[in-house]
Amino acid sequence: MTREHVLQEAAHRTVVRVGDTVRRPVQPWTPAVHALLRHLQDVGFTRAPRVRGVDGRGREVLEYLPGESGPAGWAKVVPDAGLTAFARLLRDYHQAVREFRPPPGLLWCTGAGTADEDEPVCHGDFGPWNVVWNGGEPTGLLDFDYARPAPPLHDVAYALEYAAPFRPDTECVRWLGYAGPPDRRRRLELFADAYGLTDTTGLVDAVIAVQLTTRDLVRSLAAQGHQPQADQVRAGLLDALARRAAWSRAHRHLFTR
Incomplete structure (x- = not known):
């Protein structure tokens, strides 16, 4: 065996x-x-x-996809090369799902839904921890439990929260692998360019909107008894997500010209 x-x-x-x-x-x-x-x-x-x-x-x-994933992914997106490779992986995924039309009646984490030409199936949880890395190269994408029909901007904004990142300097240095305060505006522009966006207008608002949408989804899944969301809500995650969105609003000047 x-x-x-x-x-x-x-x-x-x-x-x-x-x-x-x-x-x-x-x-x-x-x-x-x-x-x-x-x-x-x-x-x-x-x-x-x-x-x-x-x-x-x-x-x-x-x-099974061999390589490093989970917490090791945070440090992989700190260098410019890792950040741009992360963005290009998302671009490649979105290109791959462009023609996907799910059969009717399928249930996603957000409930039933169908994708149209303007709304592909997003990954839904595109963070550094869900990427498999071999050296500085992203070679795999994991954990599609949050996948559902949504505009591609949802994945872009979700990724930017963690890759720009939309986090305080102390957290960036202590936990996320940065040597000092990151140049968030430059990183946001670098990610957008590597993904293929020609304009960064509205990206900060999109990140804040996704932060709030994520909070709503966690609350909904917890109310239905799904795990780990039920335990996360009991542990105070909803308040933590609200604080993240509030930080983003208060520090939006760090991301824009």
């Missing part, structure tokens, strides 16, 4: 590696995510895990 190696263990979810696969508990939106991942495979996007099905214990089975 192939041994299971625990990758993530929590009261609500245990994720294990078995050989070249990852096994995770299924969610109500797992069929929708699998449809998305199969589309990515079909169009040749090689940086998302392939779907291997469901095992005998009812867990989804995905391809």
